[in-house]
């Protein structure tokens with residue numbers, strides 16, 4: 001039976017391991033940490049349920065839905081309450097609902113009349129001929145106008161990438177948006193066409209005990225015996241007979257292939273045939289720090305109805321936090337009776353220094369923001385603090401060269417494949433889909 005070694009037990013590594021095992025390969029997973037799931041972790045403490053990293057999956061791919069079902073998760077999925085359709089943006093210090101339809105957009109006071117007029121003119125703007133890479137800011141300002149950038153796209157980029165639109169590449173970070181202009185000549189025209197195609201909008205999901213149910217289901221199927229925890233891979237050696245040997249501090253393992261499912265920057269810490277990989281460009285892939293703060297409050301200590309998904313803060317509003325999910329409004333059983341759970345995101349590429357502050361400083365500045373936006377008065381009844389010193393890879397301008405470097409590495413070492421959120425999209429769905437694609441090609 002062919003042996004395959006997998007480095008990293010995040011969702012990319014676990015997906016690959018699970019699918020390869022189903023195809024009859026003898027797999028071993030090496031994880032440097034003490035648990036599986038990577039950034040996907042959940043904990044129930046009393047009646048609160050805290051997520052350490054991601055909170056929801058946008059189930060937008062039938063192949064991934066089938067994969068969830070095959071893991072026995074079909075009946076475990078939970079969907080957000082109806083109120084989740086309301087999403088707030090902070091505008092001049094107040095929460096304003098983001099308009100979700102054209103009539104709501106025309107009525108909304110989130111954007112001034114000139115911004116609405118500018119947006120409606122978008123189909124008349126000729127598409128760009130130059131092939132020079134654009135940032136998200138440049139693309140959005142050119143096509144949709146500055147106000148849409150400041151009060152819709154800027155907070156959205158903070159909510160998805162913890163990123164900055166003036167740094168990220170539209171082509172690599174939001175390829176679908178980029179392609180609308182290329183294919184239809186206009187973002188609005190493209191969206192109308194896509195709506196006409198009758199595709200159902202993807203569903204947002206979680207699980208009763210949080211997202212960690214997903215990696216745990218894979219861990220069970222892989223069999224914990226095949227997963228080594230506290231096992232940091234430091235060396236990979238390829239010999240001429242086509243064997244690969246991987247080395248951790250205290251063990252060696254021989255396989256015929258290796259799948260690296262760690263991080264882009266981590267690749268340079270592994271020695272291949274005794275040498276560090278000669279691709280210094282990988283050191284430039286920026287993973288900004290993000291702190292995730294889950295706070296419980298008595299319901300009576302918050303004035304806002306919390307009727308919605310949560311709120312995002314545009315950079316112009318100069319807040320401490322990037323955004324907040326109304327976690328107990330979204331899903332049942334996330335907080336005790338008469339209490340609520342909020343999940344707050346802090347730092348990112350916009351304000352990395354905020355994420356690196358002490359717990360006490362972060363909690364205090366966060367409560368200041370929650371007081372002004374939601375009317376929070378009391379002290380938290382529950383706190384869960386997670387600091388990710390390196391969170392999400394930023395697909396910045398020039399990311400195409402990093403992608404070329406990944407392809408070169410795979411060409412140079414035929415038996416090494418690279419998967420993970422640094423390849424073809426940072427979302428959970430994109431990460432799973434890329435792992436599925438790579439496994440199918442083996």
Ligand SMILES: Cc1cc2nc3c(=O)[nH]c(=O)nc-3n(C[C@H](O)[C@H](O)[C@H](O)COP(=O)(O)OP(=O)(O)OC[C@H]3O[C@@H](n4cnc5c(N)ncnc54)[C@H](O)[C@@H]3O)c2cc1C
Nearest residue numbers: 008010011012032038039053054055056233262420421428
């Ligand atoms: C705070 C936060 C919130 C997010 N929210 C969402 C969300 O709501 N929805 C969404 O779709 N996406 C979200 N994301 C993005 C998504 O969660 C991640 O992109 C995805 O989970 C990454 O999976 P991965 O397997 O590629 O990487 P990781 O989860 O980083 O896993 C990589 C694993 O490899 C291990 N490893 C690395 N090097 C070695 C080595 N040398 N030896 C052994 N092990 C090694 C690491 O310890 C780690 O466990 C969020 C991300 C963060 C950080």
